[in-house]
Amino acid sequence: MAGARWAQSELLDRNPKADVRVFTIWFRMYPGDAESKWPRQLLTDARVEHRWDEPKAAGRWFLTRLTSLRPSRGGDGLFPQRSDALWDCYLLFDRNAVWNDTPSGVLSWGYTVMRTREQLLKDFQFAIAPAR
Amino acid sequence: MKRVSLATVALAVLLATSPAAQSSGSALRHLDGIDELKSWFNAGQGHPRLIFLLSPT
Numbered sequence: 001m002a003g004a005r006w007a008q009s010e011l012l013d014r015n016p017k018a019d020v021r022v023f024t025i026w027f028r029m030y031p032g033d034a035e036s037k038w039p040r041q042l043l044t045d046a047r048v049e050h051r052w053d054e055p056k057a058a059g060r061w062f063l064t065r066l067t068s069l070r071p072s073r074g075g076d077g078l079f080p081q082r083s084d085a086l087w088d089c090y091l092l093f094d095r096n097a098v099w100n101d102t103p104s105g106v107l108s109w110g111y112t113v114m115r116t117r118e119q120l121l122k123d124f125q126f127a128i129a130p131a132r
Numbered sequence: 133m134k135r136v137s138l139a140t141v142a143l144a145v146l147l148a149t150s151p152a153a154q155s156s157g158s159a160l161r162h163l164d165g166i167d168e169l170k171s172w173f174n175a176g177q178g179h180p181r182l183i184f185l186l187s188p189t
Contacts, residue, residue, distance in 0.1 A: 004186055011182075021176040022184070025163060029187035037188040038160045049172065051163035059185050061166045091183045099173045113184065127180035 003088060003113025004042040010117070011124050012045040018128040022048040027056045029087050059085025068102045069109060079111050088112040092123050 004024070012022070022045070026038050035052045043050070053059070062069075063086040066079055079086060089111045097105025107123045110116025163169065173181060 001186070001189065004184065007182075007184065018180075020180045020182055021172075022182045023169060023172055024184040024186060025169070026160070026186055026188055030189050033187050033189050035160060035188075039188055040160070043184075050160055051168070052160045053163040057166050058163060058169055058183075062185065085185070087185050087187055089185045091185075093173075093181045093183075095178055095180055097173070097181060098177060099170045103170075103173060107180075113186075124180075124182070 001039055001042060003090070003117070004039065006114060006117055007090075007120075008043050008045060010121060012043075012047065015124075015128060018047075020047060020124070020128055024048055024050050025053045025058045026050065027053040027059060027085065027087070029083075029085070056085040056087075059087050059089075062086040062089075062091065065102055066109075069106045070104070086111070090116070090120055092120060092127060094127055 007022075011020075012018075022043070024043055026035075028034065035054070038050070038052065063079070063083070066086070069091075079089070089109060090113050091103075091109040092107045093103060094105040094107055097103055107127055108116075108119055110119055113120070169183070173183075
């Protein structure tokens with residue numbers, strides 16, 4: 001949740017006119033996690049969509065396809081070990097990204113959000129710059 | 133008295149329509165599989181897109 005709090009303040013609040021779109025997927029990873037514990041006070045920005053993913057479909061999908069993603073601007077390649085889903089993670093894509101079999105245009109991804117936040121901040125600034 | 137009532141109504145409307153109130157009053161939608169994410173992704177072409185995968189603790 002620290003990552004979500006940081007993203008709201010350092011990415012979205014500081015760039016209110018950025019035309020970024022954000023999709024946040026919540027799911028259970030720890031005992032005691034539950035939909036009812038969704039922190040609705042976080043990432044309240046209008047550019048953010050939220051979903052609950054009970055079967056961890058998105059986290060499982062990305063975990064099994066990490067090797068298909070093509071970061072072009074970094075990311076340190078660490079990901080959760082002994083886990084059934086990619087979580088506490090961000091994936092940032094450029095304006096031209098298209099998802100056919102897998103999404104293209106990966107700028108970077110990182111695990112955990114807080115550990116890799118400097119990379120995210122750097123790539124976020126690159127991504128929201130006016131189209132070149 | 134009437135002035136107080138109007139102020140109360142105005143405050144109630146303001147609170148009810150604030151983003152925070154809308155957020156707290158709405159349930160968290162469930163993801164409709166990876167296809168929903170894919171559709172959102174492709175609908176956002178022309179925009180940078182950021183996906184977070186998070187747990188609520």
